[in-house]
Amino acid sequence: MHTVEAYFQQSLKENQIDNELYRCYNVKKGLRNEDGTGVRIGLTRIADVVGYTYDHSIKTPCEGKLIYRGYEIKDLVKHKAHRGFEEVCFLLLFGWLPTQQQLDNFHAVLAASYELPSHFMETNILLTPSSHLMNRLQQMVLALFDYDATPEDTSAQNILRQGLELIARMPALITSLYQVKQHHVDRRSLTIHYPKEELSIAENILYLLREDHHYTEVEAQTLDVLLMLHADHGGGNNSTFTNVVVASTGSDLYSTISASIGSLKGPLHGGANLRVVEMMQAIEKEISLDASDEQMRAVLCKILQRDFYDHSGLLYGIGHAIYTLSDPRAEIIRSYCEQLAKEKGKENIFAFYLRYERIAKQLMKEIKGIDACANVDLYSGFAYTMLNIPRDLYTPLFVCSRLVGWLAHNIENKLYDGRIMRPATRYVGDLRTYVEMEDRKNEDDYCI
Numbered sequence: 001m002h003t004v005e006a007y008f009q010q011s012l013k014e015n016q017i018d019n020e021l022y023r024c025y026n027v028k029k030g031l032r033n034e035d036g037t038g039v040r041i042g043l044t045r046i047a048d049v050v051g052y053t054y055d056h057s058i059k060t061p062c063e064g065k066l067i068y069r070g071y072e073i074k075d076l077v078k079h080k081a082h083r084g085f086e087e088v089c090f091l092l093l094f095g096w097l098p099t100q101q102q103l104d105n106f107h108a109v110l111a112a113s114y115e116l117p118s119h120f121m122e123t124n125i126l127l128t129p130s131s132h133l134m135n136r137l138q139q140m141v142l143a144l145f146d147y148d149a150t151p152e153d154t155s156a157q158n159i160l161r162q163g164l165e166l167i168a169r170m171p172a173l174i175t176s177l178y179q180v181k182q183h184h185v186d187r188r189s190l191t192i193h194y195p196k197e198e199l200s201i202a203e204n205i206l207y208l209l210r211e212d213h214h215y216t217e218v219e220a221q222t223l224d225v226l227l228m229l230h231a232d233h234g235g236g237n238n239s240t241f242t243n244v245v246v247a248s249t250g251s252d253l254y255s256t257i258s259a260s261i262g263s264l265k266g267p268l269h270g271g272a273n274l275r276v277v278e279m280m281q282a283i284e285k286e287i288s289l290d291a292s293d294e295q296m297r298a299v300l301c302k303i304l305q306r307d308f309y310d311h312s313g314l315l316y317g318i319g320h321a322i323y324t325l326s327d328p329r330a331e332i333i334r335s336y337c338e339q340l341a342k343e344k345g346k347e348n349i350f351a352f353y354l355r356y357e358r359i360a361k362q363l364m365k366e367i368k369g370i371d372a373c374a375n376v377d378l379y380s381g382f383a384y385t386m387l388n389i390p391r392d393l394y395t396p397l398f399v400c401s402r403l404v405g406w407l408a409h410n411i412e413n414k415l416y417d418g419r420i421m422r423p424a425t426r427y428v429g430d431l432r433t434y435v436e437m438e439d440r441k442n443e444d445d446y447c448i
Contacts (some may be wrong), residue, residue, distance in 0.1 A: 017428060025426050035059050036321070038236050042244075042417070045069070046092055046408050047232040051322035061324030061371055068232060069095055077225055077332050083107060083200040085227035085401070089167065092232055092408045093160070111197035113168035114204065116176070117147040121192070125176050129184035133177050133392050134265040137399060138258045140173055141166065145254040152252055156411050162253045163407035170403060171201055174396040175208040181392065202227055205400070209389065218343050219387055222336045226380060229329040230398055232405030239263040239270065243406040244413045248421040253410065260406050261399055270398040273381035274391055275310075276317040280356065280382070282309050289352050296359050304367060317378025318360045319370075329376035337379050340386045353382055 022029045031039045037052070037059065050065040066073040069091050081087045081103060090098045090106050098106060124143045130136035144166070145151045150158055172195050183190035191211055195204045202224035206215040235244065242263040246256040264270035286308070287295045302308035303315055320327055341350035357374045364372040384394055 021428050025428070027426050031423070038322070041241075041421075041423075042235055042413070044235045044409065044412060045095070046412060047234050047405070049234040049236075049322050051320065051324045064320075064323040064326045064328045064373070066229075066233070066328050068092055071097070073229065073328055074332060077228060080225075080228065083202075084221075084224045085201055085231065086110065088228045088231045089404045092404055093411075107200070109164060110168040110201070113165045114172060114195035114197060116169055116172050117144070120144075120147060121176060125180055129180045130177075131181065131185050133174065133181060133396050134261060134399075136177050136181075137174065137396055138261045140177065141258045141261065142254055144169075145252065148254075151254065154247075154250060154252060154414070156414055159253050159407070159411055159414065163403070163410070166253075166257060167201075167400075167403050167407070170400045171195060171205045171208055174393060174400065175205065177396070178209070178390060178393055200224065201400070205397070206387070209393075216343065218339055222340050222383055223387060225336055226333065226383060226397070227401040229332060229376060229380075230401035232402070232408065235409050237269070238266075239402060240406055240409050244409055245421045247410045247414065248417070248419065250420075253407075256410060257403065257406060260402075264398055264402065265395060270395045270402075272316065272375075273377040273384070274394050276377050277381040277385060277391070277394075279303075279309050279316045280353065283356070284352065289348050293355065293359060296355055297363065300356075300360055300363055301367075304363065315360045315364070317375060317381075318357070318364060319372040320375045323373055323375065324371060326373045327375045330374045330379055333376060333379040333383055334374075337383050337386070340383065344386050346386060349382070353379065 019029070021027075023034075028039045031041065033039060046069065048065075048067040050062070050067070053060050053062050068076060068088060071091070076088060076091075077084065081100075083103065086107055087098060087103055090103060120143070124140060128136075130139075148162065151162075176192060179190055179192055182188045193208045193213070195208060199207055200220075203215070203220050205223060206220060207213050233240070235241065239260040243256045243260040246259045247253075267275055283296075283299055287299050299308060300315060304313055306313040337350055337353075341347050357378060361372055361374070364370055381394060384391075384397070389397065
């Protein structure tokens, strides 16, 4: 390994690409423009994310909007049906808001697939626990391929059928994986529940997760809204883009969903709300919930100076790649957190989060000169905590929600694009003349 490490250290010099080269060749680093906006890579009628406008070619911040099929998310949440997430699923997949009868029919289709296939639990879940649920979830989605009569059929109609089954099965899948992990890894009692067809997806998640099945209406509605908020975020977010890229090769849906789960696992994408919760607990431990604004400012300055928490210099839950003045999802879930905090007697913790948001935004303006808003991760992790949802399930719950967005964009691209997606890169290395083996440098020349 010492030799390999030496080769690797030498390769860092051989493979260095200076940032100036990206500007020189007009190559978009990370598929982003110089002003941080994303490079347009497709067209969609499913969802839009608005965080800024252009005034005479100048990027101008604005209040954030998340739009599903032409409807703003705040309006969908405000007027949502009892099964708000299912209503959003219908809207994203088919393009219009359902009537009550259509929504009932759609729920019936999903409910018919709530349970996992026969013997899937015994063969795939009980005997093979894992310490990380997202990796195991990828494997389980791929395993469902073998329980499908037509897994390789990539027609839009069959992809829709497969996707609806995956959406329906996800609550049972993630809660079962968690219970088995608890049993084998954490040495706790194993309890497996079966889903109930009359319950919504949000209600079933709470029903399956809790030993006594009990949940309140506020809890169910809060989780329902969280699922609605995470259902889609345009075609350019990393996991949806991953799904479309893999699907463009003609691969099956199970492979594309598994790839998206791998993308969502990352702390810069789906795992961000867990970082927020961990950071907030570290801050609370450092200064207490009753700390003054001055103490809060001091500890946040230490974080920005890479002198506290994970030394990343990041104030988690603050700032977004697209949203500038506000993240509509954060605005919505903040109000639900307030209701839930009152029910749970956690108003003091909610107030702590509010102070963090206010002071963090002030510091971002003062120190970095930017207007940064609170993003959805600031309050979604807090909501999950108040719902007594284990941290292991934070990102799998994101999968439950975003799966419909992956499915909708997968079908849209299959129907209206159809080409393999392959961005180009620019070669900036040297051109060399082949060197015979006996004339090459020996190993010692690299191990310096």
